[in-house]
Amino acid sequence: MKSITKFSCFLLIIALSACSKPAEQSNDNNVVVSTETKPVVTETTELNIYSARQEHLLKPLLDKFSANNGIKVNLVSGRADALLQRLESEGQNSEADVFVTTDAGRLHRAKTAGVLQRVESQVLTSTLPAQMRDPDGYWFGISQRARPIMYVKGRVDPTQISTYEQLADEQWKGKICIRSSGNIYNQSLVASMIESNGEEATEAWARGLVANLAREPKGGDRDQIRAAVAGECDLVVANTYYLGGMLMGDVEEDRTIAGQIGIIWPNQNDRGTHVNVTGVGVTAASDNRDVAIQFIEFMLSEEAQSHYALENAEYPVVSSVAQSDTLKNWGEFRADALTLARLGELNADATRLMDRAGWK
Amino acid sequence: MPSASLSDKTSWLPNDNRGWNLTSVLIALLISIPLLVIVSFLLQPSNENWQHLWDYLLTDYLRNTLILAVGVGLGVLVIGITTAWLTSMCDFPGRHWLSWALLLPMAIPAYIIAYTYTGMLEFAGPVQSSLRHFFGWQTQDYWFPEIRSLGGAVCMLTLVLYPYVYMLTRAAFLEQSTCALEVSRTLGKSPWGSFYKVALPLARPAIITGLVLALMETLADYGTVQYFGVNTFTTGIFRIWFGMGDSVTAAQLSALLLLFVFFLILIEKYSRGRARFHHTSTRYNQIKRIQLKGWRAALACLVCLLPFVLGFLLPAFQLSVWTVMTAKTSFTTDFLRLFSNSLLLAIIAALIAVSLALVLAYSKRLVATPLVKTATQTAALGYALPGTIVAVGVIIPFAWFDNTIDQWLRDHFNLSSGLLLSGTLVALLFAYTVRFLSVSLQAVDAGLQKIKPGMDDSARSLGLKPLGVLTKIHMPLMRGTLLTALLLVFVDVLKELPATLILRPFNFNTLAVRAYEMANDEKLALAGAPALLIVLAGIVPVILLSSVINRARAGQQP
Numbered sequence: 001m002k003s004i005t006k007f008s009c010f011l012l013i014i015a016l017s018a019c020s021k022p023a024e025q026s027n028d029n030n031v032v033v034s035t036e037t038k039p040v041v042t043e044t045t046e047l048n049i050y051s052a053r054q055e056h057l058l059k060p061l062l063d064k065f066s067a068n069n070g071i072k073v074n075l076v077s078g079r080a081d082a083l084l085q086r087l088e089s090e091g092q093n094s095e096a097d098v099f100v101t102t103d104a105g106r107l108h109r110a111k112t113a114g115v116l117q118r119v120e121s122q123v124l125t126s127t128l129p130a131q132m133r134d135p136d137g138y139w140f141g142i143s144q145r146a147r148p149i150m151y152v153k154g155r156v157d158p159t160q161i162s163t164y165e166q167l168a169d170e171q172w173k174g175k176i177c178i179r180s181s182g183n184i185y186n187q188s189l190v191a192s193m194i195e196s197n198g199e200e201a202t203e204a205w206a207r208g209l210v211a212n213l214a215r216e217p218k219g220g221d222r223d224q225i226r227a228a229v230a231g232e233c234d235l236v237v238a239n240t241y242y243l244g245g246m247l248m249g250d251v252e253e254d255r256t257i258a259g260q261i262g263i264i265w266p267n268q269n270d271r272g273t274h275v276n277v278t279g280v281g282v283t284a285a286s287d288n289r290d291v292a293i294q295f296i297e298f299m300l301s302e303e304a305q306s307h308y309a310l311e312n313a314e315y316p317v318v319s320s321v322a323q324s325d326t327l328k329n330w331g332e333f334r335a336d337a338l339t340l341a342r343l344g345e346l347n348a349d350a351t352r353l354m355d356r357a358g359w360k
Numbered sequence: 361m362p363s364a365s366l367s368d369k370t371s372w373l374p375n376d377n378r379g380w381n382l383t384s385v386l387i388a389l390l391i392s393i394p395l396l397v398i399v400s401f402l403l404q405p406s407n408e409n410w411q412h413l414w415d416y417l418l419t420d421y422l423r424n425t426l427i428l429a430v431g432v433g434l435g436v437l438v439i440g441i442t443t444a445w446l447t448s449m450c451d452f453p454g455r456h457w458l459s460w461a462l463l464l465p466m467a468i469p470a471y472i473i474a475y476t477y478t479g480m481l482e483f484a485g486p487v488q489s490s491l492r493h494f495f496g497w498q499t500q501d502y503w504f505p506e507i508r509s510l511g512g513a514v515c516m517l518t519l520v521l522y523p524y525v526y527m528l529t530r531a532a533f534l535e536q537s538t539c540a541l542e543v544s545r546t547l548g549k550s551p552w553g554s555f556y557k558v559a560l561p562l563a564r565p566a567i568i569t570g571l572v573l574a575l576m577e578t579l580a581d582y583g584t585v586q587y588f589g590v591n592t593f594t595t596g597i598f599r600i601w602f603g604m605g606d607s608v609t610a611a612q613l614s615a616l617l618l619l620f621v622f623f624l625i626l627i628e629k630y631s632r633g634r635a636r637f638h639h640t641s642t643r644y645n646q647i648k649r650i651q652l653k654g655w656r657a658a659l660a661c662l663v664c665l666l667p668f669v670l671g672f673l674l675p676a677f678q679l680s681v682w683t684v685m686t687a688k689t690s691f692t693t694d695f696l697r698l699f700s701n702s703l704l705l706a707i708i709a710a711l712i713a714v715s716l717a718l719v720l721a722y723s724k725r726l727v728a729t730p731l732v733k734t735a736t737q738t739a740a741l742g743y744a745l746p747g748t749i750v751a752v753g754v755i756i757p758f759a760w761f762d763n764t765i766d767q768w769l770r771d772h773f774n775l776s777s778g779l780l781l782s783g784t785l786v787a788l789l790f791a792y793t794v795r796f797l798s799v800s801l802q803a804v805d806a807g808l809q810k811i812k813p814g815m816d817d818s819a820r821s822l823g824l825k826p827l828g829v830l831t832k833i834h835m836p837l838m839r840g841t842l843l844t845a846l847l848l849v850f851v852d853v854l855k856e857l858p859a860t861l862i863l864r865p866f867n868f869n870t871l872a873v874r875a876y877e878m879a880n881d882e883k884l885a886l887a888g889a890p891a892l893l894i895v896l897a898g899i900v901p902v903i904l905l906s907s908v909i910n911r912a913r914a915g916q917q918p
Binding site for chain 2: 048055075077081089091094109215231245251257348351
């Protein structure tokens with residue numbers, strides 16, 4: 001009995017000492033792994049971020065923010081829904097100050113889960129159009145992407161289709177590529193259609209779209225674009241920044257492919273093209289609220305907004321900021337003016353609707 | 361003593377054994393917490409999403425999952441056993457290097473191999489494009505197998521998972537006393553006959569262990585099937601949880617998956633019955649390999665070459681191409697950090713998982729009470745759960761623990777401890793242990809089974825305590841097994857993604873995280889460099905592993 005107890009203690013000590021090592025090492029490199037007690041006095045020089053945006057997209061901006069304000073930024077990036085679960089479980093003791101995530105649907109979910117706090121900021125409400133933020137001030141959009149219809153130049157006459165609704169027309173049988181319904185971009189697109197056309201009409205539309213698919217949904221947005229250029233389909237529904245990323249990327253083959261793709265801005269005569277945001281909110285647990293708001297304001301500054309437009313081919317949410325050449329080439333368009341928070345409210349309905357329509 | 365070690369009544373046990381009993385049950389309970397958290401969702405009332413599931417999704421999920429599991433199961437058995445037999449019992453050109461090269465696919469994460477093959481074989485990829493170019497085919501002119509399909513997923517998973525069966529089976533073949541084989545030959549069996557009637561049944565525990573590991577990994581896979589658009593049980597869990605925001609139904613689905621695996625394992629144990637697989641003879645002879653000549657040698661060589669080329673060489677080549685293509689952007693200053701973080705986590709997790717496995721497996725040997733058995737088996741179920749679900753099962757109790765202590769301190773001392781364990785490496789390592797304990801446990805268990813119980817009795821009668829038997833007798837005897845277990849967990853942690861992603865502390869990145877972020881952003885080429893590094897870091901232990909197995913040849917001096 002004694003020996004086994006000793007043995008277990010030994011194991012425990014090994015385990016614990018092993019665990020503490022990487023944390024110490026990290027500290028040498030100016031990384032804070034906060035295993036220690038949270039200080040009672042609010043630390044104003046640090047900001048902790050949970051982000052569903054990938055690190056490499058956010059990092060350059062975070063570095064700028066740190067350099068400008070002398071605030072050290074700590075980051076965990078991960079899958080939105082899992083991060084949200086972490087935030088929820090950690091509750092009032094969570095160390096995160098700010099939650100960054102793509103898609104209004106998820107921002108709404110964070111709000112309803114009670115992990116965000118309300119922010120009232122004159123600067124934020126005056127710079128950001130009402131549509132791009134939560135009406136109650138729980139989250140704010142920081143960049144915008146559109147999900148238009150794309151076509152292969154020379155193979156499709158772009159005047160033949162002008163709405164999402166027409167994707168269900170007989171004429172496009174076997175000609176459309178779109179990714180799976182498990183993806184939130186499609187869920188949000190369908191949510192916007194439910195809001196505009198009602199559930200019944202949208203379900204009929206979804207059935208029509210599924211009947212027109214050139215292949216079972218698979219892969220991401222770029223894969224659909226590649227498939228179209230390779231001849232598997234003629235029309236694709238994809239987010240603009242994927243096309244932009246291919247145009248500006250390192251891979252020559254992708255650049256060639258993307259060059260053959262044109263954009264159709266759907267529904268210009270009625271509600272407008274479906275858009276969505278990446279947004280940010282201050283966590284309910286944050287005792288670092290001022291710094292967090294400072295960060296959101298920075299993300300809306302000219303500097304940060306033009307970075308998004310240049311580096312990631314996303315649209316700025318602040319209209320005064322100039323767009324990059326890539327974006328200008330695609331032309332002006334009218335965006336769906338729907339309050340983005342609605343996408344979140346309709347997300348579950350949209351997902352179930354797509355299941356019923358047989359959208360894999 | 362032997363009667364005590366087989367007894368089901370704890371009151372009979374000597375004091376020493378009761379300590380082991382208690383410790384192992386405690387460890388198993390601790391490891392089972394995340395699983396229990398998930399299973400506890402079954403107690404919550406189900407909601408309308410079950411109806412939706414039932415109406416539109418469940419049949420599809422079950423059908424696909426079943427086909428996937430059966431397909432991968434058959435695939436890994438055929439490839440694993442054939443190559444293991446050829447490399448251990450026959451001699452042909454290239455046998456020597458192939459025997460370790462066949463392990464290499466293990467170093468490639470399933471989702472990475474899926475990405476690379478899609479890059480190569482999809483409609484717009486180089487293979488089909490050049491075929492079209494060369495023959496002047498048009499889009500609809502020809503048929504080409506679709507890689508992103510259920511069949512494709514079976515192939516991808518088979519290619520990276522067969523090494524489990526290969527490795528364990530080969531080790532079993534090599535450790536078999538050749539006397540048994542020779543006896544069967546002198547009694548008139550053909551070489552094939554002695555393979556079917558003697559070697560194969562003797563290697564059965566190893567084969568089944570490899571198969572169970574491969575199948576659990578298959579059921580837990582999310583990356584590959586999701587990318588291929590194949591809807592399985594796992595993608596269903598994610599869809600319900602994250603698409604419909606219904607954690608209860610999702611956790612209930614996960615719990616069902618767990619129960620299913622639990623019954624699979626029970627059936628296996630039951631079918632094995634009371635059969636024991638340790639050697640009864642102390643006479644070992646050097647194996648005489650069958651010399652293959654001519655077309656037989658060429659065929660054997662080809663059969664062993666194919667899984668290596670498809671499972672390793674081609675994808676690694678594609679990754680290298682991508683790495684070169686993006687070298688400028690990929691190799692930033694923090695790359696070395698990613699590498700060292702990955703290594704460190706993998707090493708620590710491997711040590712923990714194997715230590716715990718030793719305690720659990722040995723106390724099961726000492727005191728095989730139903731409680732110990734069940735506890736151990738439950739603790740090993742984590743391998744069949746998707747990493748994200750394990751992570752959620754870790755987050756909930758850890759956060760609860762931290763918040764409870766914090767609340768208590770606030771109430772009584774007006775102090776705040778904040779989060780003690782959540783968001784630290786402790787939480788992450790715990791998740792790894794939950795997820796990968798099964799791997800080390802299976803290996804250690806199989807190793808222990810091969811040691812005759814008589815050894816224990818003699819050692820005990822000579823005055824050793826149980827711990828002494830473990831450290832002085834068993835551990836040296838199964839040095840190879842232990843190293844195998846360590847390396848298996850090491851490679852698995854190196855590849856692990858979902859739990860790392862969600863549980864890691866601030867500013868802590870690993871190679872797998874980097875590769876995922878690039879691939880998820882659909883910048884496949886940029887995922888090349890970190891993925892290649894995972895593979896490289898995995899190769900070293902894999903080669904080590906193979907030399908260990910080679911030395912484990914029965915009757916040979918280590």
